[in-house]
Amino acid sequence: MHKKIISLIMVVALIIMVTACSPQQKAEPVKKTEIMISAAASLKDALTELKPKFEQGHPDITLTYSFGGSGKLAQQIEQGAPVDVFLSASKKDMDKLNDKKLLAAQTRTDFARNELVLIVPEGSTGAIDSFEKLGTAPLTHLAVGEPQSVPAGRYSQEVFNALGLSAKVKNKLVFGSDVRQVLSYVESGSAEAGIVYATDARVSKKVKVVATANPKWHKPIVYPAAVLAGSSHAEQAKEFLAYLTGPEGKATLKTYGF
The missing domain is CATH 3.40.190.10 (Periplasmic binding protein-like II)
Structure with a gap:
């Protein structure tokens, strides 16, 4: 009887030792795709609020913004800046990129207006x-x-x-x-x-x-958006545009007066 108890204790101890020495399985971190967004400066507050909301629902995507005058941002894109999405405060600057075949087909859309x-x-x-x-x-x-x-x-x-x-x-x-x-x-x-x-x-x-x-x-103040033809992450960029023009995106823009 004593021998059986001793044997059982030894087996349990061996199991504990093997478990302790085994490498712990760690969850693989979610690989994130960074989407570069060039946006008109007037969109800064609305887009800043949208960022955590979007990323929470899309854990595989992270948004990085570059704000400025739409004309300068368009010029940077023409010069090869690695941009996935362009959000302009004017039709003229988006037309300029379209004429140079820099927009991804069928992604351009008007998403806001202003005064x-x-x-x-x-x-x-x-x-x-x-x-x-x-x-x-x-x-x-x-x-x-x-x-x-x-x-x-x-x-x-x-x-x-x-x-x-x-x-x-x-x-x-x-x-x-x-x-x-x-x-x-x-x-x-x-x-x-x-x-x-x-x-x-x-x-x-x-x-x-x-x-x-x-x-x-003055001409109508319309904000057009588009995915860039040179984007390396076109599908994820389209997901962001779908969110921006969807119910949550529109609600946030409306909060800021767009």
Whole structure:
């Protein structure tokens, strides 16, 4: 009897020793595919909120953003920047890439719209309360986007042309490299007024909107998106676009005023 007990104890001990010495099986980490997204600066807040939501539902994909003026981003893509998805604040910049066969077929889609607004610092008590008065208002610095590379700057120029203000405001203009820089100029008081998108003004507590541009004064502010023809991760990029244009993506964009 004692021999049986001793034998049983030895067997159990042997099993424990073998188990302890065996290498532990570790779960294989999920391999993530990085999707590079070049996006208009005005989309920064909405896309930043979307990132963790998308990645939670797509554990094999991670999103990396590059924000800036749509014109500059398009130029970088033309020069070979490794971009999977382009989100533009203007049709013109997307058309440019399309003409050069840089967009993946049948992936282009319009996903948002915006408005152009005139802003001043929150504590301003000046007489600037309309676009029409910009030519005569007592201001020395009017911040706008650089027309050649920033869609908001082009729309602003169209407004000036429509109202006959181009010559009157020419020497007052301070140019930003993207619409968020224009916003910062007004927030800091470096400019007495500025022209940005309604969505940009919405996220700042340091500025106030004094006027909204009549849509007839400028071309429609439409945001197109597309997967790039040179993308190495086209399928995953399409998944992101499907999410952006789906119910969750639209709801988030709407939260930010798009």
